[in-house]
Structures are given as structure tokens and as C-alpha cells.
Amino acid sequence: QSTLKASGKDPYPDWQAGDPVPYAALCTTFSKIEMTTKRLEILAHCSLFLRQVLRLTPQDLLPTILLMINKLAADYAGIELGIGESLIMKAIGESTGRSLDVIKKDQNEIGDLGLVAAKSRGKQPTMFKPKPLTVKSVHTGLLEIATIEGQGSQGRKIAGIKKMLSCADANALTGKAGTGVDITENKGGPSEAKFIVRTLEGKLRLGLADKTVLVALAQAVTFHEVNSRTGKIPSTDQLAKGESMLKSVYSELPSYEVIIPAILTHGMANLHDNCKLQPGVPLKPMLAKPTKSITEVLDRFDGKDFTCEYKYDGERAQIHFVAHDSPIQYATTVPQAGKSDRGIANVFSRNSEDLSKKYPDILEKLPSWIKPTTKSFVMDCEAVAWDVVEKKVLPFQQLMTRKRKDVKVEDIKVKVCVYAFDLLFLNGEALVNMPFRERRDKLHACFTEIEGEFAFAKYGDTNQLEEIQILLEESVKASCEGLMVKMLDGTESNYEPSRRSQNWLKVKKDYLAGVGDSLDLVVLGAYFGRGKRTSWYGAFLLACYNPSKQTYETICNIGTGFSEEILEQFHDKLSGIVIDKPKPFYNHSAGNKDQPDVWFEPRYVWEVKTADLTLSPRYKAGAGQVDGGGKGISLRFPRFIKERDDKKTEEATSDKQVAEMYMRQESVGKNKGPAVDDDF
Numbered sequence: 295q296s297t298l299k300a301s302g303k304d305p306y307p308d309w310q311a312g313d314p315v316p317y318a319a320l321c322t323t324f325s326k327i328e329m330t331t332k333r334l335e336i337l338a339h340c341s342l343f344l345r346q347v348l349r350l351t352p353q354d355l356l357p358t359i360l361l362m363i364n365k366l367a368a369d370y371a372g373i374e375l376g377i378g379e380s381l382i383m384k385a386i387g388e389s390t391g392r393s394l395d396v397i398k399k400d401q402n403e404i405g406d407l408g409l410v411a412a413k414s415r416g417k418q419p420t421m422f423k424p425k426p427l428t429v430k431s432v433h434t435g436l437l438e439i440a441t442i443e444g445q446g447s448q449g450r451k452i453a454g455i456k457k458m459l460s461c462a463d464a465n466a467l468t469g470k471a472g473t474g475v476d477i478t479e480n481k482g483g484p485s486e487a488k489f490i491v492r493t494l495e496g497k498l499r500l501g502l503a504d505k506t507v508l509v510a511l512a513q514a515v516t517f518h519e520v521n522s523r524t525g526k527i528p529s530t531d532q533l534a535k536g537e538s539m540l541k542s543v544y545s546e547l548p549s550y551e552v553i554i555p556a557i558l559t560h561g562m563a564n565l566h567d568n569c570k571l572q573p574g575v576p577l578k579p580m581l582a583k584p585t586k587s588i589t590e591v592l593d594r595f596d597g598k599d600f601t602c603e604y605k606y607d608g609e610r611a612q613i614h615f616v617a618h619d620s621p622i623q624y625a626t627t628v629p630q631a632g633k634s635d636r637g638i639a640n641v642f643s644r645n646s647e648d649l650s651k652k653y654p655d656i657l658e659k660l661p662s663w664i665k666p667t668t669k670s671f672v673m674d675c676e677a678v679a680w681d682v683v684e685k686k687v688l689p690f691q692q693l694m695t696r697k698r699k700d701v702k703v704e705d706i707k708v709k710v711c712v713y714a715f716d717l718l719f720l721n722g723e724a725l726v727n728m729p730f731r732e733r734r735d736k737l738h739a740c741f742t743e744i745e746g747e748f749a750f751a752k753y754g755d756t757n758q759l760e761e762i763q764i765l766l767e768e769s770v771k772a773s774c775e776g777l778m779v780k781m782l783d784g785t786e787s788n789y790e791p792s793r794r795s796q797n798w799l800k801v802k803k804d805y806l807a808g809v810g811d812s813l814d815l816v817v818l819g820a821y822f823g824r825g826k827r828t829s830w831y832g833a834f835l836l837a838c839y840n841p842s843k844q845t846y847e848t849i850c851n852i853g854t855g856f857s858e859e860i861l862e863q864f865h866d867k868l869s870g871i872v873i874d875k876p877k878p879f880y881n882h883s884a885g886n887k888d889q890p891d892v893w894f895e896p897r898y899v900w901e902v903k904t905a906d907l908t909l910s911p912r913y914k915a916g917a918g919q920v921d922g923g924g925k926g927i928s929l930r931f932p933r934f935i936k937e938r939d940d941k942k943t944e945e946a947t948s949d950k951q952v953a954e955m956y957m958r959q960e961s962v963g964k965n966k967g968p969a970v971d972d973d974f
């Protein structure tokens with residue numbers, strides 16, 4: 295429960311009932327959040343603000359929540375923020391009458407474009423008072439900017455940003471209402487220019503986790519409902535009930551676009567009846583924990599029945615379908631890419647992005663696998679590259695050569711076979727709270743295998759070590775990565791959306807004797823090559839992600855595992871995202887010799903293997919979590935495996951996962967020796 299005070303004063307007193315939510319009010323709350331690192335305080339500020347929205351302007355609740363989680367729409371809508379630094383610098387310069395050189399100089403000194411914008415805005419003489427921004431107008435403006443495409447799009451984007459910046463801080467600049475704080479500094483002043491720019495960059499950097507916003511919303515709604523009904527404040531019990539209701543609904547239907555209107559119309563108590571898993575709205579997938587040995591699996595699942603499935607090496611795909619003659623509604627919020635004679639379908643990625651334009655072949659063939667009695671479903675699967683001549687699975691790298699967008703079925707060179715391993719919704723009913731054995735039975739009953747197009751994941755239900763060993767070897771022979779071991783019965787075997795669960799374990803062939811798993815890391819910087827590699831970058835600085843602080847923590851330098859062709863490609867890709875200085879949310883060593891030659895925007899995620907993990911004063915991953923002296927964790931002999939363009943940088947391996955891996959290493963306690971950056 296938060297430190298939420300019943301008597302908490304409205305954070306923004308000037309705003310009247312029925313007024314659109316002033317953007318300055320949201321920024322006041324952001325500024326308060328920015329001044330603390332305490333989770334409960336952050337939660338309290340957030341929930342107090344949402345209470346005010348609910349009381350005065352409930353119709354703006356959706357854009358308010360979206361701006362709080364730094365999104366413009368649900369992930370499946372494919373609308374991305376993350377506008378490049380150079381474009382934003384131009385817009386700041388042009389809207390404030392300062393030259394690009396001055397803006398660049400400021401950025402070099404301050405390192406936070408948001409603050410540069412605030413400073414530029416603060417120095418600008420104002421001739422007239424612009425119309426104050428509202429949460430709604432900012433949301434709409436940002437949406438317009440993010441969706442501009444085609445010829446001249448850069449210029450139009452700059453014009454859009456300029457328009458918004460010229461209205462920012464209207465009250466603060468004319469010395470009226472709400473602030474009284476110097477907006478040019480990062481001292482808790484609600485600078486609209488600062489937060490607009492950070493939002494455009496795709497990084498609010500407030501330490502405001504999505505989960506906190508969800509809990510704050512639950513608290514605010516419960517407070518509002520109880521208070522307007524009884525005049526009292528909600529009990530701890532009522533708050534807890536509201537929170538658990540919203541969390542459970544959100545895990546099945548992670549879409550504020552659907553949930554918020556339902557809350558406003560039907561209230562929290564009835565949310566479950568009005569918001570259920572719905573085809574068309576992708577669930578966050580269940581994830582697995584790594585293990586290092588089959589005996590570890592046996593220890594964890596001691597005495598329980600489990601199954602060992604092949605772990606296919608492709609791309610996770612969640613397929614949604616509703617037949618035309620089904621009474622079930624397909625969510626109207628998604629682009630309905632896969633219309634066919636039989637029904638509507640979409641393929642979603644691990645990140646809930648719509649992959650329908652990448653896999654039109656899956657959508658085309660889908661109707662032939664569906665039995666006539668199967669009218670609606672959500673299926674969890676892996677799309678795997680398929681060798682049509684040899685009739686076998688191909689490596690992941692082949693799949694990655696497919697185009698991501700606007701693929702035409704007739705042009706497809708790399709065919710895919712879909713391997714289904716779970717069924718989450720069937721004929722109008724959510725199955726997530728059903729034991730896995732039953733879900734699997736239904737999956738097998740509702741679809742038909744077709745060679746090279748659709749198959750069920752191979753499995754063996756055994757708890758015999760030797761048999762598991764054989765399954766593992768067979769899976770590897772069949773070009774799989776190893777096994778996924780899953781609980782079969784009881785509530786423990788329910789599908790847990792978005793959770794990395796103990797009830798799913800991955801056993802990869804090549805980590806049986808190693809660290810436990812490969813890591814997915816973000817590229818932050820690079821070093822110019824030497825010798826043969828002089829025209830490209832020869833080595834890179836990588837980092838893991840800390841989701842609670844929203845920072846990137848450095849973990850190693852890497853120079854091994856790259857072919858020359860790949861280095862050339864990476865040089866082309868990365869040159870476009872070079873920045874002058876490390877971002878303030880990069881947690882890296884300040885030592886002179888630890889600075890890379892160039893820094894990058896955080897954009898790319900790479901999968902990396904390591905011999906083991908070790909403590910190092912030079913890197914910051916998980917610093918303070920396993921070592922009282924504040925040393926970070928680093929990789930020894932890291933080796934590049936592949937690009938993970940299906941992962942966003944926020945989905946890179948987290949600091950906590952790195953710390954867990956370090957702790958689980960058999961040899962913790964025995965000194966492994968210093969971090970070794972291969973090729974250095």
C-alpha cells in the first residue's frame with residue numbers, strides 16, 4: 295500500500311472540474327516524482343494525481359495514463375516514439391531562436407536534451423502568451439509527429455515539435471499559476487518543454503515503472519469510487535482488492551484503450567466481467583527461467599509431473615483468430631491485417647507488436663490447420679525457418695533474413711513452419727487458468743498438423759534423468775536449442791502472462807556446463823578497429839537494463855564472435871545513431887581508459903555468450919547487489935551470437951537477472967579472476 299494520504303491536497307489547484315487536464319499539472323507531478331527515488335512516494339504522487347483526473351476530468355484519463363507510461367498507444371498499434379537527437383536539437387533551436395551550434399554546446403555540457411529545451415525556452419523573451427498545453431493536445435500532437443511518414447517527413451516532424459514547444463511553459467514564462475520555480479534547472483520545476491522533449495526521445499527517466507502506474511490507477515479508482523459513494527476513504531482491504539482486480543484483468547488484457555473506458559463505464563468491481571482476454575489484444579507472453587543441468591530441473595519439480603518440450607529456435611508468435619461465424623468480437627483496436635474467408639487473424643510478437651505484415655504466409659495458411667469446430671482462439675507458438683527440400687527446421691539466422699514489413703507471399707524465400715505449444719483462449723473461453731495438461735489436450739484436439747506448415751511442439755512426459763537426456767540430445771539433432779520443461783498439473787501449471795516463471799524452465803544445450811543462459815545486451819558505445827578492422831568499429835561496450843531506475847548499466851567490452859561482414863553492417867547501422875556524449879541514464883565507469891571512442895543512442899540488442907561472470911570495479915551491472923563494495927558484475931570472454939531485433943532495449947537482460955546468474959554460478963566464492971574483455 296502506498297503512503298497515499300486521504301487528506302492529500304490536489305497537486306494542481308488551478309484546474310477546475312470539466313477543464314481538460316492541464317499538461318502543466320501532469321508535469322508538476324512528474325517533477326515531484328523526479329525528486330524522489332522512493333517507490334512508495336512515487337506511487338503516492340501518481341495516484342494522487344490520477345484521483346484528481348478522475349474527479350475533475352475523467353474523460354482525459356486514457357491520454358494521461360499513456361503519457362505516464364511514455365506511450366502513445368498500445369504496443370500492437372506499432373506507434374513508436376524515440377525521435378533522433380539531431381532532429382530534436384534542430385526543432386529546439388528553431389522554436390527558440392537559438393543556433394544549432396549553441397544547442398549542441400548546451401547538450402554537450404548538460405547531457406539531457408530535455409533540460410536543454412527548458413533552458414532555451416527559459417531564455418526566450420515572450421511577446422505573447424501562448425495557449426496552455428493540455429494532456430490531450432500533447433498526446434494528439436505527439437501522435438501526429440510519430441506517425442508522419444513519407445517525403446519531407448523530417449521537415450514536417452520538426453514543424454510539429456516546434457509547434458508544441460512554442461506553447462510549452464506558457465504559465466511559467468508569464469509568471470502565472472502553478473510554478474514559481476526556475477524551469478531552466480532540474481530542481482523539481484514543472485518544465486513542459488523538458489518533458490515533451492524527453493517523451494519525444496522515448497525516455498522520461500523518472501523511475502516511474504509501468505507497474506507503478508497500474509497500481510496507482512487501481513488505488514485512485516478505488517479511492518474515487520469509495521469516496522464518492524460513502525464520503526469515506528477506502529480501507530486497506532478495499533485498496534488491495536482493487537489492485538488485485540486490475541492486475542489480474544491487465545495480465546489477460548494489457549490494453550488501457552479497452553480497460554479505461556470499461557472502468558469509467560462499469561466501475562472496478564465489475565471489471566472482470568467486462569474485460570476478459572479478447573482475441574485481437576495480445577497478452578504479454580509467459581517466460582522461462584534458465585537452468586544449468588537436468589538435475590536442477592529434477593530438484594525444482596521434485597515429485598511433480600512435468601513435460602519436456604523441444605525448444606524451437608525461431609521467433610515467438612502469438613496467433614489470434616476469430617471466425618466470421620463466431621459470436622466472439624475481435625478487438626477493434628488492432629489493424630485487422632489477416633482477413634480471410636474463414637475469419638480475422640493477427641500474428642503478434644513477443645513484444646505485442648503486430649507481425650501480420652511480416653508473416654502473411656502464416657495468415658494465408660492458417661485456415662487449413664483449424665478444425666471446423668474451432669471458431670476462436672489465441673495460440674502461443676514459435677515461427678521457425680523451414681527447409682522445404684530437406685524437410686527440416688533451419689537455424690534462427692535464416693529466419694532473420696526475412697523482411698519485416700510488407701512481405702508479399704509470392705516473394706517469400708524463407709518458408710516458416712509454426713510449432714504450437716500452448717492454447718490461451720478457445721471458442722470464447724480464456725484457458726489461462728486451466729492446468730497445462732488440459733490446455734495441451736485442447737490444442738491437439740482443435741488443429742491439424744500439416745508438414746512444413748504447422749506442427750505441435752514435440753514433447754516427452756517423463757521425470758527420468760536418462761530419458762530427459764535422450765530428449766535433449768534428440769532436440770539438438772532436430773536443430774532445436776534444447777528443452778522447455780513445464781509443469782503439467784494444478785494451479786502451478788496455469789499460464790502466467792508476462793511472468794518469468796519457475797514453472798517453465800529452459801535447458802539449452804550449450805549452457806549445461808556454463809553460466810545458465812546467454813544474455814541480451816544493449817550496445818552503448820564502440821571502439822575503432824585496429825589492424826584489419828580499421829574502417830569499422832572493432833569492439834563494443836555493452837550494457838544490461840535496470841528497469842527500476844530506467845538506466846543502462848555497463849557489463850563488458852566485446853570484440854569476439856563478429857565476422858567482417860557483420861562488422862561492416864554494424865558500422866553502417868550504428869554510425870547513424872552516434873551521440874556526442876553518453877546519455878545521463880548510462881551508468882558507466884568514469885575512468886579515462888574506460889571511455890569508448892563513440893557513444894550510441896540505445897537502440898540495438900545483441901545476444902552474447904560468456905564463459906562466466908565476475909566482479910569488476912570497471913563495470914556497473916548489478917552494482918551493489920552482490921558486492922557490498924559496490925563493484926559491478928562483468929562478463930569474462932564474451933562472444934557475440936546474434937542480433938535480437940525482436941527485443942526492445944528495455945527487454946534486454948536486467949540487472950537483477952545478471953545478479954541472479956552471478957549468484958547461481960557454482961564457483962561464487964572462488965575467485966574467478968578479473969573481467970576479461972576478449973580482443974582487448
Ligand code: ATP
Nearest residue numbers: 581582603604605606607609610676715751778800
Ligand atoms: P526469454 O524469452 O526467456 O526472455 P529469450 O527471448 O532470449 O529469453 P530464450 O531464452 O531463447 O528466449 O527462451 C524462451 C523462448 O523460447 C520463448 O520466448 C519462445 O520464443 C521459445 N520457445 C521455443 N520453443 C518453445 C516451447 N516449446 N515452449 C515455450 N517457448 C518456446
